[in-house]
Amino acid sequence: MNNLRFATALHILTLLSQQPEELLPSEYLAGSINVNAAVVRKEISNLRNHGFIQSKEGKGGGSMLAKPASEILLSDIYQAVRQAAILGRNNAPNPACPVGKQINAHLEDLYSEAEANLIRSLSKKTLADFARQFS
Amino acid sequence: MNNLRFATALHILTLLSQQPEELLPSEYLAGSINVNAAVVRKEISNLRNHGFIQSKEGKGGGSMLAKPASEILLSDIYQAVRQAAILGRNNAPNPACPVGKQINAHLEDLYSEAEANLIRSLSKKTLADFARQFS
DNA sequence: TTGTACTGTAATAAATAATATTACAGTTAT
DNA sequence: ATAACTGTAATATTATTTATTACAGTACAA
Numbered sequence: 001m002n003n004l005r006f007a008t009a010l011h012i013l014t015l016l017s018q019q020p021e022e023l024l025p026s027e028y029l030a031g032s033i034n035v036n037a038a039v040v041r042k043e044i045s046n047l048r049n050h051g052f053i054q055s056k057e058g059k060g061g062g063s064m065l066a067k068p069a070s071e072i073l074l075s076d077i078y079q080a081v082r083q084a085a086i087l088g089r090n091n092a093p094n095p096a097c098p099v100g101k102q103i104n105a106h107l108e109d110l111y112s113e114a115e116a117n118l119i120r121s122l123s124k125k126t127l128a129d130f131a132r133q134f135s
Numbered sequence: 136m137n138n139l140r141f142a143t144a145l146h147i148l149t150l151l152s153q154q155p156e157e158l159l160p161s162e163y164l165a166g167s168i169n170v171n172a173a174v175v176r177k178e179i180s181n182l183r184n185h186g187f188i189q190s191k192e193g194k195g196g197g198s199m200l201a202k203p204a205s206e207i208l209l210s211d212i213y214q215a216v217r218q219a220a221i222l223g224r225n226n227a228p229n230p231a232c233p234v235g236k237q238i239n240a241h242l243e244d245l246y247s248e249a250e251a252n253l254i255r256s257l258s259k260k261t262l263a264d265f266a267r268q269f270s
Numbered sequence: 271t272t273g274t275a276c277t278g279t280a281a282t283a284a285a286t287a288a289t290a291t292t293a294c295a296g297t298t299a300t
Numbered sequence: 301a302t303a304a305c306t307g308t309a310a311t312a313t314t315a316t317t318t319a320t321t322a323c324a325g326t327a328c329a330a
Contacts, residue, residue, distance in 0.1 A: 003223050003224065003287085003288060003289085004223060004224055004225070004226055004288080004289080005223060005288095006222045006223045007222075007223060007224065007225045007226050007238075007242055008226060010238075010242070011226065011228065011234070011235075011238055014234055014238065015234055018234070023305095025304080025305065025306090026305085026306075027305090031229055031232070032228060032229050032232035032234055032235045033226050033228050033229070033235065034226055034227055034228050034229050034235070035226060035289080035290085036289075036290050036291065038289095038290075038291075038292085038307095038308085038309095039289065039290070041306070041307065041308080042307090042308080044306090044307095045306095045307070045308080055306070055307090056297090056298085056305085056306085057296075057297045057298065057305065057306045057307080058296090058297040058298025058299065058304075058305055058306075059297085059298050059299045059300075059302095059303060059304040059305055060298075060299060060300095060304070060305070061297080061298070061299095061304080061305045061306060062305075062306085063306095074245070078222070086221060086253070087141045087142075087213070088138050088139060088140060088141045088142060089138060089139050089142065090139070090142045091139055091142050091143060091146065091168050091169055091170060092169055093146065093167060093168050093169050094166055094167050094168070094169050097166070097167035098269065099146065099149055099150055099153070099167055099269055100146075100167045100168065100169070102268070102269055103142075103145075103146055103149065103269075106265065106268050106269075107142055107145070110209070110260075110265070113256070114253060114256060114257060117252060117253065117256040118221070118249060118252065118253055121248070121249060121252040122249060125245075130241065130245070133237070133241050134233065134234055134237055134238075134241075138316085138317060138318085139317085139318080140317095158276095160275080160276065160277090161276085161277075162275095162276085170318080170319085171318075171319050171320065173278095173279085173280095173318095173319075173320075173321085174318065174319075176277070176278065176279080177278090177279080179277090179278095180277095180278070180279080190277070190278090191276085191277085191326095191327085192276065192277045192278080192325075192326045192327065193275075193276055193277075193325090193326040193327025193328065194273095194274060194275040194276055194326085194327055194328045194329075195275075195276075195327075195328060195329095196275080196276045196277060196326080196327070196328090197276075197277085198277095
């Protein structure tokens with residue numbers, strides 16, 4: 001997660017939540033976020049697959065929220081853009097070493113637990129809570 | 136944190152905690168972890184700066200824990216290798232947009248809160264707790 | 271006092287990952 | 301038809317991470 005995806009996704013969703021009746025084009029969203037429109041469209045595609053957004057093609061098209069901002073948890077957004085374990089990747093340790101042989105299993109346990117805690121804490125806020133701060 | 140540093144650091148410290156009286160050379164540690172010895176020495180240097188490890192140069196030298204494993208919290212290790220916010224980086228959004236102008240401040244708040252929760256959860260386990268699983 | 275086995279550190283290279291750019295076929299409104 | 305969009309893929313660029321190499325410095329031990 002040393003990347004821009006969470007910030008980008010949340011930015012997109014915040015903008016959409018402010019005009020929930022409007023179809024906003026990707027160029028407009030990209031202009032506010034200051035990234036390339038193709039990047040925005042790719043993230044929108046992901047968020048759409050997760051059911052947060054619906055889009056319309058063609059002239060006058062764009063994207064809007066597919067459900068109320070109050071029903072989208074920040075943990076849902078996190079999980080939609082999640083790519084790797086929160087505490088990082090593992091090595092490929094030496095299986096001939098007693099520690100090396102077992103460490104990845106124990107690291108995985110630790111990572112899942114830490115991530116479950118993170119998700120629990122993010123699930124306490126909705127997109128609506130986050131977006132409300134901007135009005 | 137989409138990297139190997141947390142896993143590497145915890146692996147080093149686990150090995151050291153198993154032979155708390157011995158000076159273990161970086162080549163040996165690197166062999167168990169299966170990374171380059173220079174990488175191990177660099178991480179050791181960082182962990183030493185944080186007071187977890189002491190090293191001895193020269194023949195017969197190596198590293199050992201500088202304090203009991205029961206006094207090293209997993210959150211301390213996390214903080215020693217931490218490089219970026221847990222939820223990722225921010226964009227450089229358009230300041231002409233009302234959302235773009237404010238979003239980074241709100242993201243920072245969210246990141247700090249999430250990170251504080253993570254640290255709290257990691258602080259409940261010590262290196263000794265983690266290493267105990269291997270015996 | 272010399273050889274051996276280490277550390278500490280830096281410079282560079284290589285590999286991997288993330289992002290930007292470009293392009294264009296397909297869709298819809300007018 | 302034309303214009304304004306989306307969806308998606310291919311490629312290029314940039315950034316980040318890791319590996320490699322090198323070597324001066326330190327300490328032990330014969």
